Amino acid sequence: MDTPQLAQKPTTITFIGAGNMARSLIVGLLQDQANVVLRVADPDQQQLDAIRKHWPDVLATTDNLEAIQGADVVVLAVKPQIMREVTETLAEAAQRSRPLFVSIAAGIREEALNRWLGGNQAIVRCMPNTPALVQAGATGLYANTQVSDSQRSAAESILRAVGITLWFADEAKLDAVTAISGSGPAYFFLVMEAMQAAAEQLGIEAADAHLLIMQTALGAAKLAMESGELPADLRQKVTSKGGTTEAALKVLTSGGLHTLFAQALQAAESRSKELAAANS
Numbered sequence: 001m002d003t004p005q006l007a008q009k010p011t012t013i014t015f016i017g018a019g020n021m022a023r024s025l026i027v028g029l030l031q032d033q034a035n036v037v038l039r040v041a042d043p044d045q046q047q048l049d050a051i052r053k054h055w056p057d058v059l060a061t062t063d064n065l066e067a068i069q070g071a072d073v074v075v076l077a078v079k080p081q082i083m084r085e086v087t088e089t090l091a092e093a094a095q096r097s098r099p100l101f102v103s104i105a106a107g108i109r110e111e112a113l114n115r116w117l118g119g120n121q122a123i124v125r126c127m128p129n130t131p132a133l134v135q136a137g138a139t140g141l142y143a144n145t146q147v148s149d150s151q152r153s154a155a156e157s158i159l160r161a162v163g164i165t166l167w168f169a170d171e172a173k174l175d176a177v178t179a180i181s182g183s184g185p186a187y188f189f190l191v192m193e194a195m196q197a198a199a200e201q202l203g204i205e206a207a208d209a210h211l212l213i214m215q216t217a218l219g220a221a222k223l224a225m226e227s228g229e230l231p232a233d234l235r236q237k238v239t240s241k242g243g244t245t246e247a248a249l250k251v252l253t254s255g256g257l258h259t260l261f262a263q264a265l266q267a268a269e270s271r272s273k274e275l276a277a278a279n280s
């Protein structure tokens with residue numbers, strides 16, 4: 001006879017801050033139907049009303065301390081510039097309840113978070129991205145020494161519910177991850193915007209241009225992920241000698257595309273380090 005399985009206790013996850021990134025993670029988690037109880041705290045009443053309307057099962061409050069009571073995981077999803085103020089007000093309660101903290105803030109170091117939270121806290125720092133909203137996110141993670149194996153798994157399963165995850169043993173690497181995949185969606189959106197404007201200049205209707213560009217972006221990403229071929233090889237297969245692609249790529253490369261991307265990613269990585277230094 002089969003032994004009846006006890007239903008696994010859901011993980012209570014509290015989001016401190018209900019902005020763009022927190023909402024992307026919440027939607028992704030709800031779509032994944034993960035065994036979780038979700039709570040959200042944010043000072044913006046309108047924001048909370050919208051959350052209550054769309055997701056009635058999510059507890060939404062303006063009271064950060066109420067939200068973290070009994071939580072297994074507290075996701076710190078506020079701007080780096082106010083992280084100190086927010087975490088210091090959580091410190092006393094956190095010293096009693098000792099949840100796992102998962103910070104998604106760019107730059108802010110584990111050492112600073114731990115100090116602001118009163119010390120000896122289990123902290124995972126991670127850098128997700130907004131495609132989490134459609135469960136196509138990419139997240140880099142780093143755990144401090146206080147994080148247990150089960151907490152590591154809990155953090156990973158939250159982020160895996162919304163996309164792929166990659167652990168880093170060196171916290172400093174998260175600055176580069178921020179520049180690559182945290183900010184990365186914006187680079188691709190900018191390319192889409194630029195192509196849209198250019199397509200309209202060529203006389204294509206806006207809606208038609210949009211459809212062609214979106215499908216091309218999706219197709220290129222899918223091909224690059226699924227073919228097992230390098231982007232450089234795939235690019236060469238599009239580029240007929242003396243043809244149209246060659247003419248276009250010549251404009252992009254002679255305009256300094258590679259240098260621009262190198263500079264852009266360096267600027268993002270430096271900004272992440274600056275945010276850490278300014279908020280330490």
Ligand SMILES: NC(=O)C1=CN([C@@H]2O[C@H](COP(=O)(O)OP(=O)(O)OC[C@H]3O[C@@H](n4cnc5c(N)ncnc54)[C@H](OP(=O)(O)O)[C@@H]3O)[C@@H](O)[C@H]2O)C=CC1
Binds near residue numbers: 078104
């Ligand atoms: N957006 C992105 O693509 C990514 C962002 N991140 C990181 O995520 C974090 C949040 O960014 P993002 O979602 O873009 O920013 P948002 O400004 O959209 O979200 C921050 C939220 O925190 C709220 N807030 C302000 N003060 C408090 C407080 N005292 N207690 C609780 N909540 C508060 C804000 O409310 P109000 O607006 O009323 O001030 C806002 O709703 C940042 O640290 C960022 O570095 C990481 C990866 C990607």
Ligand SMILES: O=C(O)[C@@H]1CCC=N1
Binds near residue numbers: 106178182183
């Ligand atoms: O722009 C930012 O600072 C945040 C971090 C990565 C994406 N958005």
